[in-house]
Amino acid sequence: MTPSPRVESAIADRRSIVNDAIREQLPIQKPERLYSASRYLLDAGGKRLRPTIVLLIAEAVSDVEPLSTDFRTFPTPNGEAIDVLSAAVSIEVIQSFTLIHDDIMDDDDLRRGVPAVHREYDTETAILAGDTLYSKAFEYMLDTGAPADRSVRALNELATTCTEICEGQALDVSFEDRTDVSTEEYLEMIEFKTAVLYAAAAAIPATLLGCDQETVDSLHGYGLDIGRAFQIQDDLLDLTVSSDELGKQRGSDLIEGKRTAITLHARNQGIDVEELVPDSPSDAEIEAAVERLEAAGSIDFAREMAHDLVESGKERLEVLPQGEPRAMLEEIADYLVERGY
């Protein structure tokens, strides 16, 4: 399966709006080295899936013609004008901060095909750039012009999301030393590490625009489902796509001993996943390991799990009015597990 041209173009259109907004809201100002390091990874690319979801949810809950409305002054039923674009930038900036700090923690050299921030600059600057993006994200979320009670709810969601991302990252690291991680524990870990930011991206625009709690909760669930599917697809791509296409070493999860839906299934099939690849495996040794996982049904198991999550997520969109924005949110869910990188 390949993603439909329609969803690719829906993402591309919103990506360009988000990129302009990032340049506008996060200019490279004094101290210049700090802000250029803060912008470096954002400028290096990225699909902008999470901010695209923010903008699509705003369009969907308002049932407006896609891209017909200025995201800086997005209208609510009460006639307020909300800057949902600032919320979208906030979510993307949080994502960027977590990647910068994760790359330091994992000592990864490459990200989006360019040197990681701590390689291009230095570790001190990379820590500080991440910290700067962290508070900037809160500033942007406070800058939507929404009524104070809704801003407080959005900020609360953002803060607890960030705490959970840290907890998820800590769980992921702690799992590397354990051979008895259950599927439930794995699902909780990827919920925290990855899915909660998708949930925030889906729920926060609804909160800011004044939707009822049932709608907000259902969209939150959509984000959790598709965010987990996204992470499982990431785990699959790590095994099935070449190092060139990935922009990093193929099979790095196997090498680092990360727990994934694939290796958890394989262990239950009696495979010693610790011994699947040697320390510095060749391409052929990675390929052989993947073939064993394939034969054990572990790849299909993960694919099915991701597929089921996407279907569950799409069902949660039933709280939205029928229309093109909702259809695109459904296609985005499919896109997350159909994308090749």
Added chain:
Amino acid sequence: MTPSPRVESAIADRRSIVNDAIREQLPIQKPERLYSASRYLLDAGGKRLRPTIVLLIAEAVSDVEPLSTDFRTFPTPNGEAIDVLSAAVSIEVIQSFTLIHDDIMDDDDLRRGVPAVHREYDTETAILAGDTLYSKAFEYMLDTGAPADRSVRALNELATTCTEICEGQALDVSFEDRTDVSTEEYLEMIEFKTAVLYAAAAAIPATLLGCDQETVDSLHGYGLDIGRAFQIQDDLLDLTVSSDELGKQRGSDLIEGKRTAITLHARNQGIDVEELVPDSPSDAEIEAAVERLEAAGSIDFAREMAHDLVESGKERLEVLPQGEPRAMLEEIADYLVERGY
């Protein structure tokens, strides 16, 4: 001069309340390694000056008998009950996060007489512990029960404060490579790096309790003044107190080439501050360098600058009702430049 027993005991009383609140609001929960690393530096000590200011400002603007009122349900003139203790914890937790990340950036081994978090745990865990405290601080500030419009203003102050702390840290590092830093640039750097968190500690309780903008602004100015005085005193202590008492190497600023009020003055007196101490100086070589700075009048210059800032800060307290809480805030200002460590 030594601090009065009255102010020492006012700080000690509030420190104990803040310490209980930290244990209550930041329990060591799952993932345990993450939360024990997050608590490690907070548990190692600290005077809790900033949260003490939060609590004293609440008492001062309300003109209540000191320690007669529960800080969890602090009354406003409108009869609301505000959890100013949660705001106090938020400010202390921000301080702790910045220390943890600063120690990684400076590769310092010791803090408060114990190993730095990245030494006691590891760099990955220390980065993540700092990031966790960061979002927790926002959660705590959202948890005061204040009306939403005031919460939004408090959150805004907290977010911009964090951004400025990062900018100040970046400026501090960039000054190490420059020999032409002006006193104005230095004062801006310490305002961002250190003073803005004192300003937030003083202004935010007034905001949460519904004070008028003039009061909030004046208290903000009090915090900026005494926060700068605190940093200048820190620079003085680095030169004048033994390594044992400091809990770190005496003269480390001279060794690392940090710009301080003392070395900026010395440079203007024609002293080559880059050559004041060799790379790994003995105690005697540090002592000789300090004597040269003393003779050049640089130590007295910095003392006077700190003293003037304290006097200016105290004048800004005139927006507060006369009474014991205000008197203690004045004494805290004096305390910041009279403390020996």
